[in-house]
Amino acid sequence: MPMTRKSLSRTFLAPWLLGATLLLFIVIAGALVLNLVRLRDSFAWVQQTNKALLAISAIQQAVLEAETSERGFLLTGIETYRDSYIRARDALAARLDGLRAVLADNPEQIAHIDELRLLTDMRMAQLGRVVELGPERMREALDILEQARVDRLTERIETSLSVLTRAEQALLIQRLSKHDRESLAAALITACLLILAVGSAAIAAFLLEHQRAVTRQQEADQRLQALQAELLRVARLSTMGEMSSALAHELNQPLAAVTNYVQGSRRLIEASSHPDKSKISTALDKAAQQTLRAGAVIQRLREFVGRGETDKTVESLRAIAEDALALASVLTRDRPVDVALSLDPAFDRVLVDKVQVQQVFLNLIRNAFEAMRDQRERKLTIGSRLVEDDMVEVVVADSGPGLDALIAERIFQPFATTKADGMGIGLSISQTIIQAHGGSIKAEPAPGGGTLFRFTLPCSDPIRQHLSFSPAAE
Structure with a gap:
């Protein structure tokens, strides 16, 4: 059976779809990797913001500790407060450097840090002068403190730290929001690509399965044509x-x-x-x-x-009957027939010439289909059973009008027919084939109306089947 242009297009479309599906899965994998990279970047941004907030908090704590130590030394003169001030001052400078390193990629924040450094330097200078004067020069120290209150350096430091904190938090929110939008878009694109890939894979699988089904159908048609040619x-x-x-x-x-x-x-x-x-x-x-x-x-x-010479082999009776039904089914396309194939599986193997026995089945089935063509009820029954002498009897019964009394006695004679276009040799050929196999064939009226043909064939294993045969089974 030649392949049509449509079947050829399907044949070549399936590999292309599989290639496109593979490419889509590669793109999806790339999108997933990109999302993982974005997730890593988001985590890095969160870590950077946390480091910046911790550094800002540490700077605030250092300023507070320096001012507290300065007050304690001024009021008590205890050197411990003096040492604590010095440690807080040195720590403040290191923490400002650390904050600058964390926010090095943000010029605007660097400007705020430089402003903060200027304010903290001025404040530390005031505190250092107070510590240097100490309790012995209390009045001068109080004048410096009064000037510090007027300058409001501490409030300005707190304000600068708050600006840094809000800016870093706002930047984090902005980055996360952008990441969420990009992730959502990437997720939607990935989902669409995944749906497209799954759909392409499903279509490719369907086309491949359809191609295999077409190939199987073509092979079956070729076998059927070969069988028909052999039977003809x-x-x-x-x-x-x-x-x-x-x-x-x-x-x-x-x-x-x-x-x-x-x-x-x-x-x-x-x-x-x-x-x-x-x-x-x-x-x-x-x-x-x-x-x-x-x-x-x-x-x-x-x-x-x-002479009746035949080439006998062990064959399946059901397979022979099914092949004949397939060949004769062309007659029932416009008027379906209810076919009941009830062959006994225990006696399925027979020693016959397959092609010749197929011809017998085909002749009987075709005659039955043609006889039932104008009947309201069209039913064909094919059964089998074991009979004496190690033979299998096959029964083919139809629900047609029955045997014509004018031809019933010579139905197996050559050229005996009631059909206007028939030659009258089909049943004669069937009888010759059955007799060449050592069997017999006869026709009789069916109990419920119609015609019933009986013919016998030799079993493939007479000894075993003879032992299993029981007259009561009949």
Whole structure:
């Protein structure tokens, strides 16, 4: 069966779809990797913000500790407060450097840090002068503190730290919001690509399965065509044999009569006084010899046809019947027939010539389909059972109008038919095939109406099946 342009396009489309599906899965994998990278960046941004907030808090704590130590030393003169101030001052400078390193990628924040450093330097200078004066020069120290209150350096430091904190938090929110939007878009694109990939894979799988189904159907059609050709060949050969046998039978009688007439004429001419009787006798002798020769040829032809030689193998009876049903199904396309195939699986193996027995099934099934064509109820039943002499009996029954009484007695004779376009040799061929297998075939009215044919075939394992056979099973 040649492939159509549509089937060819499907054949070439499936590999392309598989390639596109693979490419889509690669793109999806890339999108997933990109999302993982973005997630890592988000985590890094959160970590950076946490580090910045911790550094800001540490700077605030250092300023507070420096001011507290300065007050304690001024009021008590205890050196511990002086040492604590010095540690807080040194720590403040280190923490400002650390904050600058964390926010090095943000010029605006760097400007705020430089402003904060200026304020903290001024404040630390004031506190350092107060610590240097100490309790001994309390009045001068108080003047410096008063000036610090007027300058409001501490409030300005707190304000600068708050600006840094809010800016860093706002930047984190902005980054996370952008990441969320990009992640959502990437997720939607990935989902669409995934749906497209799954759809492409499903379509490709469907096309591949359809291609395999078409291939299987083409192979089945080719096997069916080969089987039909083989059955037609056997049918032609069998038909030729039956026609030859029938013709030989019909010609033998007139040939025998011709021989008798020639011999009688020779005797008459010999008893006469005809002047040319010698020539006439010679001619009659030659005519008699040719007549006998023709009879001998016909006899040899009949013996050849009547030999019934078959090539027998072990076959499945169900498989043969199913093949014949498949071949005959063309007759039931416009008028379906209810077919019941109830062959006994215990006696499925038979020793037959497969093609010839298929021809028997085909003849009986085709006749049944044609007989039931105009019936309201169209039902065909095919069954089997084990009978005596290690033979399997097959029953083919239809619900047609039944046997015609005018032809019932000679239904298996060649050229006996009631069909206007029939040759009347199908059942004769079937009988010849069955008899060549050592079986028999007969026709009878079906109990519920219609026609029932019975024929027998040899079992493939007579000993085992004979032991398993019981008359009660009938």
